[in-house]
Amino acid sequence: MYNTNMGNNLKNKTSYLAQPLRIGGLTAKNRFVVQPMEAGDADDRGLFTKYTYERYERYAHGGAGIVVVEAVTLQYETRSTKHQLLLDVNNVTNRLAWKHFFKVMKGKYPDTIFIVQLQHAGEISSDVFSRRVTVKSHERFGGELVGDEYVDNVISQSVEAAKFLYEIGCDGVDIKFCHGYIGSQILRPYNDRDWKYGGSWEKRSQYAFSMCQQIREAIPDNKFLLGAKVSVFEGFAGGQGHAGADSTQLDLTETIKLCQGLEARGANYIIESLGHSHFSWEIMAPNNSNKEMVYAHLIAARALRDALKPSTVVIGGGLSVLREKAQTVCEDAIREGFFDAAAYGRQAFADPYMPNKYLAGELDSIKWCTCCDRCGQLLISGRNSYCEVYKK
Numbered sequence: 001m002y003n004t005n006m007g008n009n010l011k012n013k014t015s016y017l018a019q020p021l022r023i024g025g026l027t028a029k030n031r032f033v034v035q036p037m038e039a040g041d042a043d044d045r046g047l048f049t050k051y052t053y054e055r056y057e058r059y060a061h062g063g064a065g066i067v068v069v070e071a072v073t074l075q076y077e078t079r080s081t082k083h084q085l086l087l088d089v090n091n092v093t094n095r096l097a098w099k100h101f102f103k104v105m106k107g108k109y110p111d112t113i114f115i116v117q118l119q120h121a122g123e124i125s126s127d128v129f130s131r132r133v134t135v136k137s138h139e140r141f142g143g144e145l146v147g148d149e150y151v152d153n154v155i156s157q158s159v160e161a162a163k164f165l166y167e168i169g170c171d172g173v174d175i176k177f178c179h180g181y182i183g184s185q186i187l188r189p190y191n192d193r194d195w196k197y198g199g200s201w202e203k204r205s206q207y208a209f210s211m212c213q214q215i216r217e218a219i220p221d222n223k224f225l226l227g228a229k230v231s232v233f234e235g236f237a238g239g240q241g242h243a244g245a246d247s248t249q250l251d252l253t254e255t256i257k258l259c260q261g262l263e264a265r266g267a268n269y270i271i272e273s274l275g276h277s278h279f280s281w282e283i284m285a286p287n288n289s290n291k292e293m294v295y296a297h298l299i300a301a302r303a304l305r306d307a308l309k310p311s312t313v314v315i316g317g318g319l320s321v322l323r324e325k326a327q328t329v330c331e332d333a334i335r336e337g338f339f340d341a342a343a344y345g346r347q348a349f350a351d352p353y354m355p356n357k358y359l360a361g362e363l364d365s366i367k368w369c370t371c372c373d374r375c376g377q378l379l380i381s382g383r384n385s386y387c388e389v390y391k392k
Contacts, residue, residue, distance in 0.1 A: 035343045048085070073120070080126060098168060123142075124181065135182070148196040155207065173227075186198070186204055209262070226268055297316060323368040
């Protein structure tokens with residue numbers, strides 16, 4: 001099933017995935033990235049539990065060069081999952097919890113890069129246990145309409161959160177412009193409302209560009225990484241990466257301008273993604289019925305790679321469905337310049353030790369994700385999310 005030469009190469013760490021990766025002022029020990037996968041295992045105050053600690057220890061011990069801490073809300077009153085992690089810089093207990101988390105993680109795994117993804121759910125927040133808000137009401141979601149001051153405050157919260165994380169030893173932050181959360185909602189052509197952050201591209205892009213620029217100005221240290229996860233296209237009429245407010249036609253012009261603008265304002269990397277968590281899950285997370293969608297992710301990553309400077313790292317996604325074929329596809333993709341590193345979400349749930357096993361040439365011992373998507377179903381149902389197949 002696997003050729004001997006590949007196994008020997010991996011043991012000798014001469015594969016592309018095994019190579020170190022310069023990103024900003026840091027160097028990742030390899031090119032495996034753990035995606036920011038929510039697991040709904042925080043407590044009722046949004047604080048870490050023993051399950052959260054155990055999960056991130058598995059990710060780091062498993063050998064990935066970069067671990068992105070899941071979609072962390074800065075607004076507990078507007079959140080997508082009941083037990084979502086909260087970062088509240090104005091709460092002493094919360095600050096101490098985050099400080100302890102990074103003391104433990106960086107103390108045990110100093111060669112792992114830890115990045116925190118900052119999130120605001122906007123219109124796809126729950127209206128059962130939280131407050132749902134929107135920048136332009138959609139018939140599927142609704143929500144309380146917010147204005148300039150509200151969004152200005154979201155930017156300010158993100159800047160303060162980044163400054164705090166820098167102070168306590170975190171390696172960087174990821175801004176979320178993907179999967180239908182508020183960053184996507186503001187950027188998409190559907191947001192044609194006449195306000196500070198709506199209508200023209202110049203107005204819609206202000207949110208992303210202001211946040212990126214203010215974070216980098218507050219933290220000029222290039223050893224603190226700044227980047228974004230971006231849905232290159234969302235896959236529905238008026239979505240990000242589409243031609244107009246009512247169009248289903250793809251047009252990546254604005255997505256490319258977004259990523260180039262982030263780069264110009266100090267972003268060190270972009271994580272490629274596609275889709276929307278409610279409208280187009282099948283392109284966001286390809287499964288067994290549409291494996292070919294992986295090629296759309298590869299093409300999207302290549303579009304970003306070709307448009308950005310060589311020093312700006314592009315991280316490819318949508319890979320878990322490849323299972324044992326991932327090794328060949330990712331090695332080829334890095335060699336041929338489609339992306340610089342490979343990010344895994346569901347596969348990290350199934351086998352967080354996959355990077356170490358892969359790099360040691362122990363391919364037959366890897367527990368490959370079956371893409372049953374039960375982990376996502378558990379999260380949506382309000383339960384702790386884990387891999388039901390392998391019980392992790």
